[in-house]
Amino acid sequence: MSSVNQIYIAVLGAGGVGRHFLSQLSVLSHKFPNISLVLISRSTKSLRASHRTTPLSLETWEKDLNESTSPALTVTQTLKFLGELPDKRVLVDNTSSQDVADSYPAFLKQGISVVTPNKKAFSSTMDLWTSIQESSYRPYAPYLSYGLMYHESSVGAGLPIISTLTDLIATGDTVRRIEGVFSGTLSYLFNNFAPADGSAKGGTWSDEVRKAKEAGFTEPDPRDDLNGVDVARKLVILARMVGVPVEGTGSFPVQSLIPAELERVGSAEAFMERLGEFDKRMDEVRNEAVREGKVVRFVGRVDVEAKALKVGLEKLDKAHPIAGLEGSDNIVSFYTERYVDNPLVVRGAGAGGAVTAMGVTADLIKVIQRVS
Known part of the structure; x- marks a missing residue:
């Protein structure tokens, strides 16, 4: 499958919710074979795909991440990494980091969609809220190639x-x-x-x-x-x-x-x-x-x-x-x-990691369906 059709996914946070999400993503990959997991980063280390045509394994990711000697990526490094990939990129932020939340507008403006349960992005300052809304894709302004924004699990875990x-x-x-x-x-x-x-x-x-x-x-x-x-x-x-x-x-x-x-x-x-x-x-x-x-x-x-x-x-x-x-x-x-x-x-x-991850995964499906 050509890289044009691929959807590149970076995952921040591989603990409670993140682990459940990656398990669900493994199941999802059978339905959407154009998913390419290219980055997993947690607080102390990261795992990156060596080449965009060789995605990370969804079967052995935990073992591979534990054995990785690469340090965790900063927000700037993550943005640069995804920015160098072709179109159709998704940041899945399973953290509760304010720093990552503050960076959403930068990702969105580069056409990188964001899926997250991170409440801080939408409940901190009105300036950040406004910036996220203005940086997200707007159907009445298709000339702005901004990313999509979904955050179902920021309220009520997987409940709609x-x-x-x-x-x-x-x-x-x-x-x-x-x-x-x-x-x-x-x-x-x-x-x-x-x-x-x-x-x-x-x-x-x-x-x-x-x-x-x-x-x-x-x-x-x-x-x-x-x-x-x-x-x-x-x-x-x-x-x-x-x-x-x-x-x-x-x-x-x-x-x-x-x-x-x-x-x-x-x-x-x-x-x-x-x-x-x-x-x-x-x-x-x-x-x-x-x-x-x-x-x-x-x-x-x-x-x-x-x-x-x-x-x-x-x-x-x-x-x-x-x-x-x-x-x-x-x-x-x-x-x-x-x-x-x-x-x-x-x-x-x-509440609970599995149902929260379900909301994140469901949001990812919406992104995949809209960008495919």
């Missing part, structure tokens, strides 16, 4: 949240409100701490956090989940998509579940050791909801008409769709001009 909202907007609907549970970790915690059916009372808050950590549902440092910033980033992305020019996560109320007394505790271990000292506070939050016949959940909301965002604890009727979540499921409800009383609801697993 970004694509659903994109379709609503593209078909002329007016989005009035978005609400939901946007964190698989916090969903899991509250579904166990404050069960909606009342069949079993959850354990203490610190015990539930500890169990979630041991089960791998939290970040290595649970404070990265409990501070609410991850949820806030996702709200910023959705708000900007519907035209709310929110400046960043610091411009609206974001409730942290980290006790103020523990904000400066040095290590995750020290934090976990002391968290039990504050169980009574969370017990009271749960008990107050029970007395009102409600349940407590960690909710994110975007009021489009008021241009207001909010992240934090809410008491909800047991019949509310959010109250009935199970496990680590996410749920996002879109209230629009078309979906007024009965919102369009997207629900399902919202």
